[in-house]
Amino acid sequence: MTAQGQEAAALALHRFGFGAVGDSISAIANDPRGALLADLDRPGAGQIAAVLPSSADAARQVADFRAEQQAQQKLAQRAKQEADAKSAAMAGGPAGMSNASAKMSDAASTAPPAPPPKPANQPPPLPQQLLLSEAKARFDAAATADVGFVERLVWFWSNHFCVSADKVVGMAGPFEREAIRSHVLGRFADLLLAVESHPAMLFYLDNVQSMGADSVAGINRDKGLNENLARETFELHTLGVRSGYTQADVTSFANVLTGWSWIDPAEPEHGGEFAFIKRLHQPGDQVVLGKRYPDTGVEQGRAVLADLARYPATAQHIAEQIGSHFVADTPPPSLVGKLAKTFQDSDGNLKEVAKTLVTADESWAPQRQKLKPPAEWIAGVIRLSGTQAIIPIGRIMYAQATLGAPLWRPPAPNGWPDTEAAWIDGIPHRVDIASEFAGRAQGVDPLLLLNSGLGPLASRETRDTVARAETRAQALALLVMSPEFLRR
């Protein structure tokens, strides 16, 4: 194998995966493009093996948990009220009580200093547990992937169609598995339908509250439309902003989507599942982007989504986003053109689009112009240092939050930005995280990791810096903070 092969292999693993590890550079050096293409053809590509609850199951668990919590709080409140009443009667009022507690705290101050908070041995509350197991499965998949291209595609699409765990804590992880992973190499139209009809998205973008003004429920409750989901589907998920749709289109599409809802998670049988609720649905035809859609109930929305998936503006928007994520903040127009063309020619076949991405020469520019976004960089650090079994997932999530990108908690429906400008100011924080995580790696040889992680990409200066480090941990931290590791 050639030196160019090695370099292309290292580039491929960083640009399209989560970085090189072990002998992965040599393993694919004969045919880096072929290795990326083969990753798309793996049986079960995009799926993860972990057995985790479905979104509906998780939503029901969270609903039960919250109900129980509420009951316990109520009991505690009652007990406190009773105790207060009793002691007030005995001590002759609350003043006596506060004196007694003041004395106690005086006595405590002369005792040896209190211990610091103990290590958290108690399991976290259920919603957090659900989130942690989902996050663990996701990070493990990234850390252990051979090539990692499909995982990167999952992360890309998950950010493109983001929801926030702040609103749908139990469903954020299941949403990614059910809606994104199932269609990551399928047709965009199917992906789009899976996403927009997923309870997590319907709840996140308020569609469960939307009802047609002339629907049965709308009339009875004097309520109406919430156009959030309709607008974001146009602006973020498909056509892109300023692509020609009007407010009238948004309103019509929002009417189309009324009734796309879920079953209350408190329902023991099917709670948390998607439901089309007819009494919320705005009756009648709707005109969206100049096309009339007859009122066929849930099918009306499906028809609009199917068309949205085929608009040239959608192909262009998605092509720009893919190019910007994988290749350069401002991707070469020729690359965007190729991606958009494949998208249209293949009727939104995402596997074909992914193939075009890795076979286009523009994608192999040796200049590494992208700064890895926080989560991707962290996954790369974990992967290279072999610490996925050592660093608790809670700590990884904490690190991700420290870098301003908490997992499944984007501040807005447009997801995390994909540009260097957004993330470069976090570099000093990355040094802290690199130092801590590198310190946890056990029995590592930094120079060996330099060769397996960067191989021919490592500059002489980076090699020297790693070799001259003060400790193994420092060497590893410097390695993962080197420009060659940060950029791809």
Place this chain on the structure above:
Amino acid sequence: MTLHAPSRREMLLASGTLFAWAHLPRLAYAEGRDPRFLAIILRGALDGLATVAPVGDPDWVALRGDNALTLGSKVPALKLNDFFALNPAMPNLLHMYQANEAIIVHACATPYRERSHFDGQDLLESGLPKVTPSDSGWLNRALSGLAPGGPVDPKGSGKGSRVFAVGPVTPLVARGPAPILSWAPQQIMPASDDTMARLLDLYQHRDAKLASVLDDNSKLTAIEHAGDMANGMANGMANGAAKKPGAAQVRAYFSEAAGNAAKFLAQPDGPRVGALALDGWDTHVNEGIASGRLSQLLGSLDDALGAIKTNMGPAWKDTVVVLATEFGRTAHINGTDGTDHGTATVALLVGGALKGGRVIADWPGLKAANLYENRDLKPTTDLRAVIKGVLKDHLHADDRVLAQSVFPGSDGVKPMAGLLA
């Protein structure tokens, strides 16, 4: 090993600084003591000569020139005895020394004689005689090897049967068969100034954008901590003017890590032995012995020692803390106002259980011929003897266990007697 010049020994004996520790009668273990033991690993190779300066050695000033700490320096070194003086950044250690709660062992080293940090640290923490991969450290094996029923009982049901470790990473010295109880600050600890400096240097050569972000951040941090500088000066710490960004965070981390270790060990039902690592001692460039980087680090370490004493509360009288580093630094200053990797250095012992107020040194001298390989302070005391001495008299570790499993192959290195009060 080269024989030591007799004249040098006489000189030291005359000045009263050489303690014939080997000949002291073995003191009976203070019955009823509930011993606490904390090991602090100083990774990066601490400059022993800049920490405890041999101001009475006639070759000292010639050796280090302007970088030699003396009693007459602008910020005078703190006098320990007629021969040694302490870095002025360490007033807490001076007070402990004066209260007979600190021992300094000088010209001390592990058996490691190469100059790789990584290997040196592994050997320091593993306790093995040679560089061999190890997944356990001497502290953990020492606890595991204690006899059941003693003051620290490895088979006991309480937390005393566990090794306490501070930080997100359990140091090798604390790993091993005995269970580990660990605690880490929630905050991600700041990377060391040294790591930042190395990275900035790399970025300046390779990536201007990254360099500018890191550099700007350093400046912001410096402004943010301007108040801390003023406080540092008011507290009589090293000259704050040269304080580098991030130093305040390091100071806070050292104190938090060490102080919390003390809080855990002080608990009646808490662990009895513990370890933590404080990094950042690799001072190749602009060492800043009297004011600057090393001075700040030593000041941070001194704060940490103060925090340990405070937080140990009544248990301080039962406490021994050993601070050790993988090796020392070159005797001479290098071409960039720093020092390179060397050999012998200091080991610091503090705690109310010590028979302190002493510098223990079989002083090798600083003449070129006395230096190890013509460049480093020559090791004359085996660090293992010091640690074995503490483990034996403080924790009741058995001689045979110490020689075979705690520090394997150390039969020839007798536990140093008389360290404990």
